Amino acid sequence: MPISWYPGHMHKARKQLTASMRDTDLVIEVLDARAPRASSNPLLAELRGSLPCLRILNKADLADPAVTRLWQQYYSVQPHSRCLLNGLDVPLTRQALMKACRQLVEQSSDPARRYQILITGIPNVGKSTLMNQLLARKIAKTGNEPAVTKGQQRVKLEAGWFIVDTPGMMWPRLEDQLAACRLAALGSIRNTALDLEEIGWQTAEFLLADFYPQLASRYQLKQRPAGVEELLTGIAATHGCLARGGHVDWHRVSELLLDDLRSGRLGRISLETPSHNSDMDRTDQGELTT
Numbered sequence: 001m002p003i004s005w006y007p008g009h010m011h012k013a014r015k016q017l018t019a020s021m022r023d024t025d026l027v028i029e030v031l032d033a034r035a036p037r038a039s040s041n042p043l044l045a046e047l048r049g050s051l052p053c054l055r056i057l058n059k060a061d062l063a064d065p066a067v068t069r070l071w072q073q074y075y076s077v078q079p080h081s082r083c084l085l086n087g088l089d090v091p092l093t094r095q096a097l098m099k100a101c102r103q104l105v106e107q108s109s110d111p112a113r114r115y116q117i118l119i120t121g122i123p124n125v126g127k128s129t130l131m132n133q134l135l136a137r138k139i140a141k142t143g144n145e146p147a148v149t150k151g152q153q154r155v156k157l158e159a160g161w162f163i164v165d166t167p168g169m170m171w172p173r174l175e176d177q178l179a180a181c182r183l184a185a186l187g188s189i190r191n192t193a194l195d196l197e198e199i200g201w202q203t204a205e206f207l208l209a210d211f212y213p214q215l216a217s218r219y220q221l222k223q224r225p226a227g228v229e230e231l232l233t234g235i236a237a238t239h240g241c242l243a244r245g246g247h248v249d250w251h252r253v254s255e256l257l258l259d260d261l262r263s264g265r266l267g268r269i270s271l272e273t274p275s276h277n278s279d280m281d282r283t284d285q286g287e288l289t290t
């Protein structure tokens with residue numbers, strides 16, 4: 001089943017975003033540090049046009065720090081843009097954010113001039129949490145599921161500067177289904193819009209190919225399973241995911257694996273690197289799928 005998630009409220013959010021861009025001086029694009037390419041919405045790039053862009057690699061505490069550094073370098077050389085990190089271990093301060101904003105936005109000599117920053121990104125990447133963090137108070141509702149924020153919220157960040165939180169937005173056609181699978185695995189697509197067992201299976205497939213040590217440590221695997229079925233059957237047997245009669249409950253074992261990946265219980269994992277030569281990206285090019 002192809003992955004696709006563009007419910008009605010996102011169409012509305014897109015219209016609101018188009019309108020808000022007209023009064024915006026700088027766009028923050030919040031990316032998931034574990035999969036920055038997959039979590040970059042092409043529709044947002046189109047809507048922001050030539051506005052300066054500050055990319056934030058968020059949830060950096062869940063990603064491989066060495067790979068995150070490569071992504072930061074990669075994005076830092078793009079024109080009219082900067083790239084900062086945020087995560088539980090490297091919380092971005094309002095001062096650091098404002099420094100980058102002032103470098104990116106041309107300042108007017110008019111003291112009455114007001115500036116607007118728009119926080120954008122796909123669902124569940126941590127936009128509202130970031131806004132609360134920058135304001136040091138809970139202004140926006142947050143939650144560990146996609147599509148928590150339903151409307152825009154504009155607040156004063158500091159004198160002359162306003163910041164707007166926006167609903168997470170996907171785009172109508174997810175052409176790159178491998179990237180879509182990464183987003184589904186990381187929790188940016190609502191579980192109810194997915195065939196969870198299929199995503200669990202595909203996730204198990206790429207984890208087994210590229211992150212076997214993390215799987216072995218989390219599930220106490222004694223030897224490398226020959227394939228996905230053996231891996232999931234083994235996890236199900238040792239982690240309470242068997243149904244009546246001893247059959248594997250594929251739904252429960254999929255949920256367990258996805259929860260472990262999303263929460264970091266499998267360790268700090270990056271699913272993409274900027275280079276096209278990583279194992280994950282070789283899969284894109286079909287070299288591992290023969």
Ligand SMILES: Nc1nc2c(ncn2[C@@H]2O[C@H](COP(=O)(O)OP(=O)(O)OP(=O)(O)O)[C@@H](O)[C@H]2O)c(=O)[nH]1
Nearest residue numbers: 123124125126127128129142143144147148149168
């Ligand atoms: N580990 C970790 N979790 C984070 C971080 N930032 C946000 N989260 C968690 O990610 C989940 C989603 O956060 P939100 O701020 O609601 O995400 P959002 O982008 O506003 O989501 P939508 O409004 O649905 O688009 C919450 O459970 C947060 O606690 C982070 O830097 N590290």
Ligand SMILES: [Mg+2]
Nearest residue numbers: 127128148149
């Ligand atoms: Mg939100």
